[in-house]
Amino acid sequence: MDADIKQRVAKLNPRQQEAVRYIDGPCLVLAGAGSGKTSVITTKIAYLIRECGMSARRIAAVTFTNKAAREMKERVSSMLPGRSGYGLTVSTFHTLGLNIIRAELKRLGYRSGFSLFDPEDAKALLRDLMHKDAQVDADQISRVQSIISNWKNDLVSPGQALSHAETDDDAYAAHVYEAYVRHLKAYNAVDFDDLIYLPAKLFEENEEALAHWRKRIQYMLVDEYQDTNSSQYRLVRLLMGERETFTVVGDDDQSIYAWRGARPENLVQLGEDFPRLKVIKLEQNYRSTALILNAANTLIANNPHVYEKTLWSQMGEGENIRVLVCRNEEAETERVASEILTRRIKLSAKWRDFAVLYRGNFQARLLELKLQHYQIPYKLSGGTSFFSRNEIKDAMAYLRLLINPADDNAFLRIVNVPRREIGPSTIEKLANYASERGVSLFAASGEFGLNQILSEKALKRLEWFCRFIDGVRRRMDQGNAISAIRSMFQEMDYEAWLHQNASAPVVAEKRMQNVWTLVDQLEKSLKPSDEEVAQSDGDITAETDDVEAAISRLVLRDILDQQAEEDDTDRVQLLTMHASKGLEYPHVYIMGLEEDLLPHRNAIESGTVEEERRLAYVGITRARRTLTLTLAKQRKAFGEMMECTPSRFLDELPEEILDWEGRADKEDPEKKFERGASAIAGLRSLLN
């Protein structure tokens, strides 16, 4: 039928082919690191469409990151000729949920123009709600926030939480949860967790809605399945139901987000819920040398497994894994920096072929200094994100208020930014009035009854603000929404406000630039670029967004990180092991293989060393050709010099493939005795 797709499938290895061709029932693909799982997913999508005659509109592929979704979309569309890929859904869980909510607003009891709260907005609301009860304790707010998040992830409603609460703490959290949900609803707002919670609840409670979406989505593919939480699993199960038409791909050994609610046990659960489940293991690795895989396999064998898996490759044996023992953290970074400098020449490699991985972002600081000293170009991933900048939060609040006047959170953030002399006392009176009448702050600001409570001056200023926002809104509706938004920032002279608050003019200018970047991004997502239009026939891309949808997608960080990606200059990559998942580099350094750091102290104390081991496993399996592990004997932590113990993970690696350096010198004999086998291995390697 389709020669092209037949050829593509034929190029896959037997296991991969099996995974692509198996469509008669539920399918679990256990895909080891570097085993070509993305090829399997993308080929399977093309296979379903081209070979099985399934309409692209009936298929949904779900990932966890925007980046993964984008890459997958690209790869699929390159396999699909003409318009055959039209209507295919490739998105994150959250974007899928957002789209469901947008389509089901009425049934969910929301009005159009709803706001999406990011975790910071949610925290602000919680702070507000909890402020009344006890004295605010940032720590307690965070705790309640995570309890609520866990409840939502487990599809526990406020009522259920309340009735199941055992401790006073739980009861209090449940009480806050109830108020929180009520307020979100009043603000016509949803939070990140709601993007899964609301659709899943809707499908559980409303047959009609469920039937509609079951018709719409007939086959699902889920990437990184080990990272799904309960609600995401429920959502998939509800949608696919008895039809059992899904493929999930995952690797329990790469589950490193359990602390965030991911349930790797969903992999096992799947076998219980779907007895017909076909389990296919992908064990051939196309990335790393045999020695690197040997290290990875041996390490992870220390974890319990439901499904055993051993990676192998035909990439050659490769070099031994080096372990650099350094005097302290300063020497460690020095060592890494100078190594990269010399090895780049020796191996005639590019800067970008090197990656330095670490457990915590703080470890990057010293390294940065060293790299700067040697003038090594580097790219640091992570750090303060674009969206946590104040000017961006302000701008987002303006956008949200324009779309959703009921968004009190947004109103509060910007009603007096820039300064409009609308102070706390005015706001308090307004808030009282609004809550008595059960209307939003914005709506209340325009009401007549206010003149009883507010001074004439205060009233004027409020009215002026509302007229201003209304005016912008009107211009948005009439014509070019983006130009209305641009002139809004100009008219209120937001830049002048930034200048007042900045330490230097350049800082303010930079911040204003950030705001314009945000607006540009918004514009871009509204009208697809020429390039996108050109490839869009055959391509997936969705409906043209309206401003409202575009703003939501902005909150989901969809559009922004595209920019960062485009920056593909030749630089050494610095990233946490968490951030490294899914990536690969010819030469990898992992720093800080010490007890209390990797595995992290808190993990040791809370008994979650297994996840730390998986984290190390993820780090190791990023390496294609060479792997170097470093550790310090001493390290400054919490302002104090601490003696470090080498990580237990080093002991778990096969000693014969490790080359130790710098370990001979006067190690105290008792320690040597304690550390037994690996110490002897170290000595042996020195003798060789």
Add this chain to the structure above:
DNA sequence: AGGGCTAGGCTTTTT
């Protein structure tokens, strides 16, 4: 309304 001081806490953070 804004700035400075003090106390606490200190992993990871796909959306």
Add this chain to the structure above:
DNA sequence: GCCTAGCCCT
């Protein structure tokens, strides 16, 4: 030892 957040003071 350093950073951040929140509170208090001017």
